[in-house]
Amino acid sequence: xxxxxxxxxxxxxxxxxxxxxxxxxxxxxxxxxxxxxxxxxxxxxxxxxxxxxxxxxxxxxxxxxxxxxxxxxxxxxxxxxxxxxxxxxxxxxxxxxxxxxxxxxxxxxxxxxxxxxxxxxxxxxxxxxxxxxxxxxxxxxxxxxxxxxxxxxxxxxxxxxxxxxxxxxxxxxxxxxxxxxxxxxxxxxxxxxxxxxxxxxxxxxxxxxxxxxxxxxxxxxxxxxxxxxxxxxxxxxxxxxxxxxxxxxxxxxxxxxxxxxxxxxxxxxxxxxxxxxxxxxxxxxxxxxxxxxxxxxxxxxxxxxxxxxxxxxxxxxxxxxxxxxxxxxxxxxxxxxxxxxxxxxxxxxxxxxxxxxxxxxxxxxxxxxxxxxxxxxxxxxxxxxxxxxxxxxxxxxxxxxxxxxxxxxxxxxxxxxxxxxxxxxxxxxxxxxxxxxxxxxxxxxxxxxxxxxxxxxxxxxxxxxxxxxxxxxxxxxxxxxxxxxxxxxxxxxxxxxxxxxxxxxxxxxxxxxxxxxxxxxxxxxxxxxxxxxxxx
Amino acid sequence: xxxxxxxxxxxxxxxxxxxxxxxxxxxxxxxxxxxxxxxxxxxxxxxxxxxxxxxxxxxxxxxxxxxxxxxxxxxxxxxxxxxxxxxxxxxxxxxxxxxxxxxxxxxxxxxxxxxxxxxxxxxxxxxxxxxxxxxxxxxxxxxxxxxxxxxxxxxxxxxxxxxxxxxxxxxxxxxxxxxxxxxxxxxxxxxxxxxxxxxxxxxxxxxxxxxxxxxxxxxxxxxxxxxxxxxxxxxxxxxxxxxxxxxxxxxxxxxxxxxxxxxxxxxxxxxxxxxxxxxxxxxxxxxxxxxxxxxxxxxxxxxxxxxxxxxxxxxxxxxxxxxxxxxxxxxxxxxxxxxxxxxxxxxxxxxxxxxx
Numbered sequence: 069x070x071x072x073x074x075x076x077x078x079x080x081x082x083x084x085x086x087x088x089x090x091x092x093x094x095x096x097x098x099x100x101x102x103x104x105x106x107x108x109x110x111x112x113x114x115x116x117x118x119x120x121x122x123x124x125x126x127x128x129x130x131x132x133x134x135x136x137x138x139x140x141x142x143x144x145x146x147x148x149x150x151x152x153x154x155x156x157x158x159x160x161x162x163x164x165x166x167x168x169x170x171x172x173x174x175x176x177x178x179x180x181x182x183x184x185x186x187x188x189x190x191x192x193x194x195x196x197x198x199x200x201x202x203x204x205x206x207x208x209x210x211x212x213x214x215x216x217x218x219x220x221x222x223x224x225x226x227x228x229x230x231x232x233x234x235x236x237x238x239x240x241x242x243x244x245x246x247x248x249x250x251x252x253x254x255x256x257x258x259x260x261x262x263x264x265x266x267x268x269x270x271x272x273x274x275x276x277x278x279x280x281x282x283x284x285x286x287x288x289x290x291x292x293x294x295x296x297x298x299x300x301x302x303x304x305x306x307x308x309x310x311x312x313x314x315x316x317x318x319x320x321x322x323x324x325x326x327x328x329x330x331x332x333x334x335x336x337x338x339x340x341x342x343x344x345x346x347x348x349x350x351x352x353x354x355x356x357x358x359x360x361x362x363x364x365x366x367x368x369x370x371x372x373x374x375x376x377x378x379x380x381x382x383x384x385x386x387x388x389x390x391x392x393x394x395x396x397x398x399x400x401x402x403x404x405x406x407x408x409x410x411x412x413x414x415x416x417x418x419x420x421x422x423x424x425x426x427x428x429x430x431x432x433x434x435x436x437x438x439x440x441x442x443x444x445x446x447x448x449x450x451x452x453x454x455x456x457x458x459x460x461x462x463x464x465x466x467x468x469x470x471x472x473x474x475x476x477x478x479x480x481x482x483x484x485x486x487x488x489x490x491x492x493x494x495x496x497x498x499x500x501x502x503x504x505x506x507x508x509x510x511x512x513x514x515x516x517x518x519x520x521x522x523x524x525x526x527x528x529x530x531x532x533x534x535x536x537x538x539x540x541x542x543x544x545x546x547x548x549x550x551x552x553x554x555x556x557x558x559x560x561x562x563x564x565x566x567x568x569x570x571x572x573x574x575x576x577x578x579x580x581x582x583x584x585x586x587x588x589x590x591x592x593x594x595x596x597x598x599x600x601x602x603x604x
Numbered sequence: 605x606x607x608x609x610x611x612x613x614x615x616x617x618x619x620x621x622x623x624x625x626x627x628x629x630x631x632x633x634x635x636x637x638x639x640x641x642x643x644x645x646x647x648x649x650x651x652x653x654x655x656x657x658x659x660x661x662x663x664x665x666x667x668x669x670x671x672x673x674x675x676x677x678x679x680x681x682x683x684x685x686x687x688x689x690x691x692x693x694x695x696x697x698x699x700x701x702x703x704x705x706x707x708x709x710x711x712x713x714x715x716x717x718x719x720x721x722x723x724x725x726x727x728x729x730x731x732x733x734x735x736x737x738x739x740x741x742x743x744x745x746x747x748x749x750x751x752x753x754x755x756x757x758x759x760x761x762x763x764x765x766x767x768x769x770x771x772x773x774x775x776x777x778x779x780x781x782x783x784x785x786x787x788x789x790x791x792x793x794x795x796x797x798x799x800x801x802x803x804x805x806x807x808x809x810x811x812x813x814x815x816x817x818x819x820x821x822x823x824x825x826x827x828x829x830x831x832x833x834x835x836x837x838x839x840x841x842x843x844x845x846x847x848x849x850x851x852x853x854x855x856x857x858x859x860x861x862x863x864x865x866x867x868x869x870x871x872x873x874x875x876x877x878x879x880x881x882x883x884x885x886x887x888x889x890x891x892x893x894x895x896x897x898x899x900x901x902x903x904x905x906x907x908x909x910x911x912x913x914x915x916x917x918x919x920x921x922x923x924x925x926x927x928x929x930x931x932x933x934x935x936x937x938x939x940x941x942x943x944x945x946x947x948x949x950x951x952x953x954x955x956x957x958x959x960x
Contacts, residue, residue: 398943412936418929535762591755
């Protein structure tokens with residue numbers, strides 16, 4: 069290992085040394101090769117290009133780039149190959165190595181060096197070879213990928229040579245794959261070795277290569293069977309990965325549902341208040357997250373972190389106002405509460421539409437939340453969804469702890485179980501109600517912050533989640549936080565697992581109908597609340 | 605005679621008067637005379653009456669049996685779709701694609717033949733009976749499942765909301781066979797008469813007014829019988845009524861089915877007058893708006909519900925045209941005002957302490 073690394077450093081130093089001071093001899097050699105390009109036939113031209121690439125000269129990529137875009141010309145006045153750009157009827161001419169300007173040429177003085185697409189691809193993979201000596205693993209990997217996209221014989225040979233020196237396992241794997249795919253077009257034992265290497269690999273390019281391979285008509289039955297088995301294995305692996313991905317998306321949807329429903333579970337379950345404005349509180353939380361980014365331009369990460377407490381406090385305060393102003397007067401009249409809070413939701417929606425904008429706003433995802441964690445080829449989990457999953461679980465745990473271990477939680481549970489008795493024991497139930505509602509609303513605000521990382525923020529954001537949230541709460545059993553957790557994740561997963569088979573809309577409809585039927589059987593939900601039991 | 609009784613005669617009188625006068629004002633005077641009513645206004649008024657019928661239907665369920673259904677828009681829309689299908693079939697070969705059998709959207713989706721659930725909708729009596737029976741059947745199944753397992757209160761409300769939401773998602777799909785996103789529109793004529801003509805519009809208005817009157821009188825009749833008394837009893841004390849030996853579930857189911865049937869009728873009258881039906885009608889918010897009409901007018905009073913629907917619908921027409929920003933503020937504030945300070949609605953103001 070160490071020797072390999074040292075060897076690479078040595079090569080690099082040599083290269084750098086070469087680059088720093090191109091000797092006169094090298095200069096002449098390079099110029100000779102470039103000039104020879106024009107007269108050479110296809111075969112010879114490729115050889116020349118390979119030699120140039122192998123020389124490691126710093127100026128080669130520029131020459132290749134000029135060649136690839138068709139800017140290399142033969143100057144008939146000097147019989148040198150030059151870089152020429154057309155300007156009007158004349159050409160501006162530069163030296164191919166130094167870039168120094170030469171006297172301009174007329175149309176008759178220059179002749180273009182023609183390139184075809186195959187040559188261009190070869191140029192790209194030759195250029196990429198230089199990336200193999202980089203210290204950075206990412207650069208080496210992307211060099212391998214560039215070569216894999218258009219493998220030339222020389223590039224593959226160089227790769228094979230590099231394989232022994234490569235220290236990083238993932239880059240080695242990438243190289244072996246590329247070599248094996250390249251070997252598929254060959255004959256004999258190389259093909260069998262390649263097939264063994266590729267067995268069960270599910271990468272798209274492997275499957276494409278195997279499919280092309282199967283179209284050859286000079287295969288023996290063993291090879292054909294091996295390739296087919298390999299493809300089958302890859303496909304079943306992909307199916308599994310797709311299932312895992314659906315599971316992850318289901319958990320992700322479940323975490324969103326959990327965040328949306330858990331606040332509702334508190335207000336609806338514990339207080340018996342139907343809060344139709346819950347969705348709008350979520351929407352306000354999402355706007356808080358958007359607003360924080362407007363106040364802190366250029367620091368989306370900090371703004372997002374700050375918006376978590378900000379949204380909680382803001383929505384909690386709005387909830388407090390609602391409870392003191394409206395809902396307090398409607399206790400014991402659930403249907404009226406439903407209508408009044410619906411009125412509030414209309415007002416909040418229109419207020420946002422009038423004050424901010426009826427258009428959707430997008431919240432920037434901070435860099436540490438963008439991107440994905442690639443577990444296996446074909447299975448990548450995006451960081452923002454993982455973060456929201458964790459966030460929802462943390463919120464849930466904190467809420468549970470708050471209900472179990474704090475004074476407020478104790479009083480809250482007391483009021484939920486027996487209001488009259490709690491009051492008789494000195495619990496100020498009015499204050500507890502206000503705090504409970506504020507807590508539920510604050511959690512809705514947190515849900516809004518999470519949602520702002522998944523979708524655009526708009527006045528209708530809350531509408532999309534309110535019905536689902538109610539169903540989650542009712543499904544899980546009213547007044548039962550654990551039930552809400554189970555219901556949210558099971559509904560989320562069921563939705564996403566049904567989706568591939570039934571389509572997104574139909575899956576949703578099936579789930580709604582199933583839920584309606586389930587609730588007919590068990591109106592109390594999964595975990596019914598029983599009389600005197602402590603349900604929180 | 606008490607306030608309620610007087611209001612009853614006023615209502616009957618107003619509805620009969622409207623059924624006669626509105627068509628007269630639309631058809632008799634010259635178009636430029638100040639008395640003349642444009643056919644747009646006639647349709648608008650007809651629309652309000654459909655809303656009144658819908659509110660009446662919900663009030664039967666909510667105001668009298670205590671069943672706050674947040675899915676009544678579904679019954680309304682289903683009735684509308686049934687008539688819309690009849691009207692689609694009447695277009696015949698006059699559609700854009702000129703197919704004699706298939707409606708335009710089916711030609712567009714490259715369907716080869718009429719799906720089975722469209723069979724028979726070229727006949728008006730069949731379509732009309734479907735407009736009443738389909739909502740009633742849905743209410744029967746849904747209500748049977750719900751009341752049998754004693755789902756009540758807010759649970760019932762939320763589940764009925766989920767029902768209309770599920771139907772909305774289904775109707776938005778092209779594959780479902782009801783025109784998808786765009787719904788059914790471009791209607792040409794009904795029973796052979798041109799839908800755009802002033803005469804047909806005036807007739808539709810009169811029919812709507814008479815249907816509303818009929819529904820009102822029938823509902824009033826039902827509620828004044830022993831059956832009505834039991835229904836009110838179960839609203840006020842469900843357990844007590846059950847222990848007195850009444851089968852609460854079947855009473856609730858009957859009221860709910862009648863209510864859905866009336867909602868379907870309202871939808872069937874609505875679609876020919878507005879000329880379009882699309883899945884937007886299933887939106888849960890529409891159902892809640894119906895509840896507002898009833899709450900604002902005064903629930904537990906058939907007149908109140910009808911009045912509330914007309915007043916709010918008229919206010920909506922006015923406000924959305926003049927101040928589109930303000931409409932939702934107004935509606936929201938109305939919700940709060942009525943629930944907090946006018947639990948018996950507008951009619952409660954008129955009636956004073958005289959409880960119906």
